[in-house]
Amino acid sequence: MPSDPDQLTTLPTTGKVPLRDLPDSIKVPRGLPPHLIIRFDRFITDADQERLRKRWDDVLASGAKHQSGKHSNHSANDTAFHFGIWEVTASEPYLTAETQSQTPKAITAIDALLRYIGDFIAGKIASVFETHAPEQWEFMQKAYLRVQTILAAELLTRPSLDFGGAFFAVAVKEGGSGLVHIDWHDCHAIWAFVFAVGDWEGGEFCTPQLGIKIPIRPGQVFAVLARVVAHCSAPVTQGRRIVFACFTDNLTVLHANPGLKFTVVA
Ligand SMILES: [Fe+2]
Numbered sequence: 540m541p542s543d544p545d546q547l548t549t550l551p552t553t554g555k556v557p558l559r560d561l562p563d564s565i566k567v568p569r570g571l572p573p574h575l576i577i578r579f580d581r582f583i584t585d586a587d588q589e590r591l592r593k594r595w596d597d598v599l600a601s602g603a604k605h606q607s608g609k610h611s612n613h614s615a616n617d618t619a620f621h622f623g624i625w626e627v628t629a630s631e632p633y634l635t636a637e638t639q640s641q642t643p644k645a646i647t648a649i650d651a652l653l654r655y656i657g658d659f660i661a662g663k664i665a666s667v668f669e670t671h672a673p674e675q676w677e678f679m680q681k682a683y684l685r686v687q688t689i690l691a692a693e694l695l696t697r698p699s700l701d702f703g704g705a706f707f708a709v710a711v712k713e714g715g716s717g718l719v720h721i722d723w724h725d726c727h728a729i730w731a732f733v734f735a736v737g738d739w740e741g742g743e744f745c746t747p748q749l750g751i752k753i754p755i756r757p758g759q760v761f762a763v764l765a766r767v768v769a770h771c772s773a774p775v776t777q778g779r780r781i782v783f784a785c786f787t788d789n790l791t792v793l794h795a796n797p798g799l800k801f802t803v804v805a
Pocket residue numbers: 613614716720721722765770
């Protein structure tokens with residue numbers, strides 16, 4: 540199984556690339572959406588990309604601080620900010636430390652970024668989620684109701700954290716994650732939606748299990764079961780790449796859907 544990005548087959552730059560199956564040697568649970576991965580073209584307009592970039596720059600300029608990451612959701616060298624709501628190892632959802640332990644100036648900038656994602660991106664994500672995975676969308680709606688109930692006061696104070704149930708948290712970073720990993724805090728059955736902003740080269744989404752790498756270009760959105768498909772990024776060879784991963788942690792889904800179990804089968 541090659542893990543060097545140079546040895547993987549590059550898929551076309553445009554088109555849906557709907558991938559259904561992993562090799563038989565890899566065990567996956569039942570109850571997943573019909574595709575492991577789908578990429579959508581022309582999803583985020585040039586104007587939206589520019590406004591997202593500006594708001595991210597405002598977050599950086601605000602002095603927003605990383606928190607020491609015992610609950611870091613992704614790979615070990617991850618320097619992403621994790622904004623929004625998750626449950627991780629708790630019994631109820633809560634605001635991530637990087638969402639709340641910030642200066643008022645940083646919170647203003649973070650809220651402006653998240654509000655933009657909520658107003659202009661989340662609705663489109665909800666629409667493709669519901670269309671392509673209606674069964675899993677029901678799980679998300681139950682999770683949304685529970686979060687709205689438990690965090691009613693927080694959402695009233697910070698409506699920017701309400702993404703309409705399409706996802707509950709957003710990880711933002713520059714560059715890519717070069718280590719092959721699985722996002723263990725994600726739910727098996729719930730897609731993470733990834734998009735990037737900038738003018739970069741490289742940074743393809745690599746899946747060594749499938750022997751392929753998939754370009755994610757400006758304007759595209761990439762839906763992936765990040766707890767099922769092991770992945771990494773190819774190096775960004777030039778330019779700037781700001782990556783947004785809109786995701787939902789496992790317990791936020793499972794605690795709202797107590798009957799749900801993802802039994803791994805051969
Ligand atoms: Fe990941």
